[in-house]
Amino acid sequence: MGFPVGYTEVFLPKLFVHTLSFLGFIRNLISALFNFMGLTNFLETDAVWPENPTRTTPEHPPVSALLIREILPVIKYEELVVVGDPPESCAVCLYEFEGGEEIRWLRNCRHVFHRACLDRWMDHDKQTCPLCRTSFVPDELQDEFNQRLWAASGIADFYGEYSSVPGL
Structure with missing residues (x-):
């Protein structure tokens, strides 16, 4: 008797499709886990990144x-x-x-x-x-750097206004 001819032709592609589906599920699970933990930058995706992403450089440097x-x-x-x-x-x-x-x-x-x-x-x-x-x-x-940083940050002006107040 033997095996039906259609059985071997259907079994291997079905196994291949199930394996790919399982790998896709694991990929989505890992992606969701990284997204939940805030680590999406570590994943390589097919997404196209904008030319000037906002996360690379702050608008006003310190x-x-x-x-x-x-x-x-x-x-x-x-x-x-x-x-x-x-x-x-x-x-x-x-x-x-x-x-x-x-x-x-x-x-x-x-x-x-x-x-x-x-x-x-x-x-x-x-x-x-x-x-x-x-x-x-x-x-x-x-x-010199510390003095310039202190003066530039505006702290000097803040304390200068209140230096004439008794007790400060």
Whole structure:
């Protein structure tokens, strides 16, 4: 007798379809779990991202970022003078440096980054090197930086108004 011819032809595609359905279910379950936990940025999807997403750069950078930008010089990569081998790529974006690109060279730790990469890092109120967490502001300029930050934040004006009040 034997098996009917149609049985083997229907069984394998049906098993394949069920396997794909099961994998789709697991994918949706993981996606829902990540969405619930707020970790949707870690999933790769087929969605097209907008050109200027709002989550990458705040509209108004913190005052500390603006002051740090004044302290850290912007130079061209070709002008970088380093003892030993110069860095080949930016540790933030992982792209290689090219001769005319603007970079920021951190004085405290001697790490080098693309200007745009480091500026974006500072826009999120980060005040330390992305690699080693050394402060951006050199030790000899820290007092001046703190005074300028205090004055620029408006705290000085607030306390100045109430300094004439007895008991304060």
